[in-house]
Every structure is written in structure tokens, then in C-alpha cells.
Amino acid sequence: MKLNIALLAGDGIGPEVIDQAVKVSNAIAKKYNHEISWTPALTGAAAIDAVGEPYPDETHAVCEAADAVLFGAIGHPRFDNDPSAKVRPEQGLLKMRQKLGLFANVRPTFTFPSLIDKSPLKRERIEGTDLIILRELTGGVYFGERGRKDNGNTAFDTMTYTRAEIQRLAKKGFEMAMTRSKRLCCVDKANVLESSRLWRETVQAMEKDYPEVTVSYEFVDAVAMRLVQWPKGYDVIITENLFGDILTDEASVISGSMGLMPSASVGSKVRLYEPIHGSYPQAAGKDIANPLATVLSAAMMFEDFDLKEEAQAIRDVVNKSLAEGFVTEDLAEGGKAYKTSEVGDWLAKNI
Amino acid sequence: MKLNIALLAGDGIGPEVIDQAVKVSNAIAKKYNHEISWTPALTGAAAIDAVGEPYPDETHAVCEAADAVLFGAIGHPRFDNDPSAKVRPEQGLLKMRQKLGLFANVRPTFTFPSLIDKSPLKRERIEGTDLIILRELTGGVYFGERGRKDNGNTAFDTMTYTRAEIQRLAKKGFEMAMTRSKRLCCVDKANVLESSRLWRETVQAMEKDYPEVTVSYEFVDAVAMRLVQWPKGYDVIITENLFGDILTDEASVISGSMGLMPSASVGSKVRLYEPIHGSYPQAAGKDIANPLATVLSAAMMFEDFDLKEEAQAIRDVVNKSLAEGFVTEDLAEGGKAYKTSEVGDWLAKNI
Numbered sequence A, B: 001m002k003l004n005i006a007l008l009a010g011d012g013i014g015p016e017v018i019d020q021a022v023k024v025s026n027a028i029a030k031k032y033n034h035e036i037s038w039t040p041a042l043t044g045a046a047a048i049d050a051v052g053e054p055y056p057d058e059t060h061a062v063c064e065a066a067d068a069v070l071f072g073a074i075g076h077p078r079f080d081n082d083p084s085a086k087v088r089p090e091q092g093l094l095k096m097r098q099k100l101g102l103f104a105n106v107r108p109t110f111t112f113p114s115l116i117d118k119s120p121l122k123r124e125r126i127e128g129t130d131l132i133i134l135r136e137l138t139g140g141v142y143f144g145e146r147g148r149k150d151n152g153n154t155a156f157d158t159m160t161y162t163r164a165e166i167q168r169l170a171k172k173g174f175e176m177a178m179t180r181s182k183r184l185c186c187v188d189k190a191n192v193l194e195s196s197r198l199w200r201e202t203v204q205a206m207e208k209d210y211p212e213v214t215v216s217y218e219f220v221d222a223v224a225m226r227l228v229q230w231p232k233g234y235d236v237i238i239t240e241n242l243f244g245d246i247l248t249d250e251a252s253v254i255s256g257s258m259g260l261m262p263s264a265s266v267g268s269k270v271r272l273y274e275p276i277h278g279s280y281p282q283a284a285g286k287d288i289a290n291p292l293a294t295v296l297s298a299a300m301m302f303e304d305f306d307l308k309e310e311a312q313a314i315r316d317v318v319n320k321s322l323a324e325g326f327v328t329e330d331l332a333e334g335g336k337a338y339k340t341s342e343v344g345d346w347l348a349k350n351i
Ligand SMILES: CC(C)[C@H](C(=O)O)[C@@H](O)C(=O)O
Pocket: A074, A075, A090, A093, A245, B191, B192, B221
């Protein structure tokens, strides 16, 4: 297969973890006889510095022309601590999601046999966890009108959803549930929010089209609790953008490390793959960041190209590195810690 | 001391758990020579059924005339599954918070020595946790404009904050941090939301008035992760209404049970005390709900009347019941489970 992948390294540890995913993907291409051409493009603070814009048109053109996008991370503390900054890296991420039509973010949560005891949660609570959070990614309070009034003394953000936006996300959720254990949980705050009531009523109306799927409706606060109390209670979760942002990060605790959790953003022709962790600026440039979430995001990419064996080969080598302790410092726990680049080399060699 | 307490039992298990808090409070009054008069009033679905309104004017009058309010829970599944219901129990709760000026919800999270191994989290992660989440309670998306457009096919909610609203909440946070380990964490989503940027800039501007307090700013998604990963990293957390709703429920996992966590809502003359759990309709009327969160809410009430010994006596008897296993089924784990009313009787007797 010939694959043309847009490579958006972004900020902080982005470039370092992306490098390892490229090494591993190239090793896969070599072994299974594929041809991957990588087209790098600017995004985030890096793009602001270079061209004054966090998601430049040239970058968008590169993404549109590609078969898929592999993305690192975005964000820089310089902007976080300056609430008045006019241009921010995150705007690039949001613009990219919107312009590429990536309305669904697929975030699986699972455990790794060799890491299970590193989770802050007890083994019996999490062993066998296998859930997917489907987060709506181009709507809600991320994209509604926002601003200031009253001489800057009042600020507002608008959380807004249309029935069609909810339907297309929920449809993916129902379909995904059908390929799994047929349980779908719609997470909202319908006891307070009008947009959540629209979510609930829209999903309720779709139930009849999927008679085999058992649907439950839960409030986001309750799910924030149950997700860590008993994650095995969930199969497929669908939820709006902001709730999904919070719950997926929370769920990453289950696996023991955010540095391990991959994601795919889908919705139109070009799909995007990214680790769920952020740009982790404190670690940037130190060659210490855990590259596995990005490597596993590449596995999701191969899977979506229907290259299942290739995807499994990546997962297998990741499991091998975990089992043999060939890991970065966040997972080393007393054992030897390897550099980001060393882990990438090791993975590529062991493909 | 003479105390006049408004008693709002509310829905579901509300009346059952409230009964036990009354028993315990009366035992305290007897032992320490206080006089408590309880004035019951309607709220929630119970009030809708009786008078068509979840927070009737008469109830408000009772609250305003009281020295404090003891509150059970609100909510009924009949409304949750009907997104088009015009009147809902939760409106009563929100109206009550607003009309009583309860702009700050104080939710402590701590562990109980005898329960620590019941937490889904590992002992070494949580032992010694002692944090307080100060949730803004009368602003944000709970109170902004909401509605439908486009023939009901678009729904919106507005998250809005004024500088003054943030200042009064943050002031409480700084003051609370000063009486504790002087660490304050402001939780927001300033990389996306304009209202969060107003939070961040407002709190930043207040830092100079509290030079001894170390302030950190963290994104809500990261906190959703760190809160269960390493709760001891936090002392006082301040945050807006919706984030606080989610994070406080999540934090309740640390203690091993939502049935244990009390809260106080403050801001004006009359304070309100309530368990953080909901109306738990599945358990209603069965005499099985855990009354300890409500009993501990009564302890917070005594503490705020500067009756510290009385508050401690309640905490001591609660710890005794936990240590001796005189608990409801949610905590029994194989041991004998006692009824809600039996636990209340036992606590009152052992005061
Ligand atoms: C960086 C930030 C804007 C982003 C989000 O909130 O969507 C990130 O947290 C994520 O989850 O991808």
C-alpha cells in the first residue's frame, strides 16, 4: 500500500514522540512492503512563531492532500499564563478539527497486563477494562460564540448543539456498540442543560433503529465517579465535547499512564491520529517523554487502513517493551529508564 | 444555644437520611444543652407534586427565617427521562441556591482510616488526603441564558461569569488556603474558554493580596486525571460551577464512598448543609441508604456555629460506627448490613 501521511509534530514533546512513531511506522512499512511518504507541516506555537498562525493554510492543504494525519501535541505555557494573548496554539487545534471535519474523537481505554499494578486503581477494579469514549469534537462550548461585555468584566461562552451534530456522533456510537458488547451510555447533564436535553431526546429517538443496543443515560458528574469506581461497567460512551475532554483524561488514569493512550479523530475523508496527552512542556527537548501513546496512535491508523496485521504488530512490540521494561522514566519505577529515542529505536528494531 | 433549622428533606432517599441527621443532632443538643427547633419545608419533586413548584415561596420563607438549612437530596427519574418536562426538581435546587445567595459550595475530601482499603484507589495514593474543593454555585452555565432555536433543533446554554462573582469566590479560596497549607489551585479551561480566561486573570490579580499563598493554574482535564492519581497534591481548589460539579463527585471516589461526603453551601446569612450524593431513587423507601454524609453535613453545621466540640463528637461517633462495622450495606462488604434507621439510632445512642 502507498500511504501519504501528513506529519504535524506541534509543540513541546510533540516532535520527539512523533519521531518515534515515524521510526516504528517505517519499520512496519519495510516489513509488510508498504510505502509511506511523510509530509511535515507546521502547527501550534511552532507555527505561530514561524508564520503567525497556529494552523496555516499550507498546513491545511497538506492535511487535505494526505491519506491521514499523524499529530503530536499542541500548547505552550507562554500562552496559558497570558489570558490576554490574541493568538493561541489551541486555536490551531480547534481550527484543524473543524476544517478537516473531524467531528468524532475515538478514545479507547484499556489496561496493559504488565502495567496493571502501576495504576493508582486496584487491580480487581480495572483488570479487563475495555471501553471507548466517543467524544464529539467540533461542537459545543468549544465552538460557540464567546466574548466579553461590560468593559471586559463579564465573559461568556456558548455551549450549542444541533440535532444533526448529535445524530451523526450518536450514529457512530450505536454502530460501534453493535460491533462490541452492544451497550451504549449517553453522558450529559440533562437535569440542568438545554443542550444536554437535546442530546438525550435525540439519542432516545434513535434507539428504535438499533433494537439490540442497550442504551443508558447518565449524568456527567455521576460518570466522573463511576468511571474510576467501576470502569468495566462501560462499553461505548458518547458525549459532548467538553465532557469528553474531561472524562477521557480521567479515564487515562485507569491504564496507569496518560503516556499510553492513543486516539483517532474521524468524520470525513482524512482521519487524524494523536496521543491523548498534551505538549508536556516541562519535558520538551529532554528526550524523556513516553512515545507509546503516539506509537499506538499509529497502530490505530494502520488498523483504519484495514492493515490489521500491521496494527497488531505494533501493539505486540509495545507490549513487549512494557513486559521487558524497555520504557521511559515515567514507567521505569526503580528500573532502568530509557530515552524517548532509545525506546523508538528498540521498537523499530523489534518489529 | 438556640438553633432554628430549616429541614428540607427533598426527594428519593432524602427524607430517610435527613431523619438520621436529625436524630444525631438532637442527641448532640441534649448532651450539650442546646435547643434545636426543626422546621420542615417542601422541595424538589415532592414540592412539585404538592404545590406544582420545586422551591415554593413558603419554603424560601422558612429558609430565610432559619439559622441554617439542612438539606437532603433532589431529583426524580420521572423527569430525567422526559427531556421535555417543563418543571423539574433541579430547578428548585438552583433557585434555592440563588435566592439564598449560596455562591460557594465547600466540599472537603478526606479519607477514613477504617475505610481506606475500600477505596478503589490504592492506600499509598490516598492515605492522608485532605483537600477542599470550593465550587462556585450560583453562576456559570447553570444560570446563564439557555433555550432552543430553529424549531427546537438547536439548543444552547450560556456559561457566563462576572469579575465580581469570581472575586468573591476566590477570596474565600485564598482565605481558606491561609488557614491550611497555603496552596491554592485555580481550575479552568483557559486554553479554550473566555470565561476561564476571566477566572485566570481575576485570580492572578488577587495573588498580590495573599503573598503567602502559592497559586497554581491547571486545566480541568488535567485535574480530572491528577485528582485520582495523586490527590495529596492538592490543598484548596477553586473552580467554576460545572467543573466543580464534576470534580467533586469524582473526588468522592477517594474516600471510598459517595455516601460519606458532606458539604456546606455558604455566601450569605443562612448557610445550607447537604450530602454530596443525589436522591438515589433506586434505594428510596428501602431504609438502606447510607446516612453518614448527611450526618457529617450536620457536623459541618455545628462547626460553623462555632460548636467545635459538638462537631467533633459527631465525627467521632461516625468513625466509631465505621470502625465497629455498624454501617449500611454499601459499606458492609460481607459483614452485617444495618438499616439506615438503625445506623441513625446507633449513632444517636453513642453520642
Ligand atoms: C489542548 C486542548 C484545547 C485540547 C482540548 O481540550 O480539546 C486537549 O485537551 C485535547 O483533549 O485534545
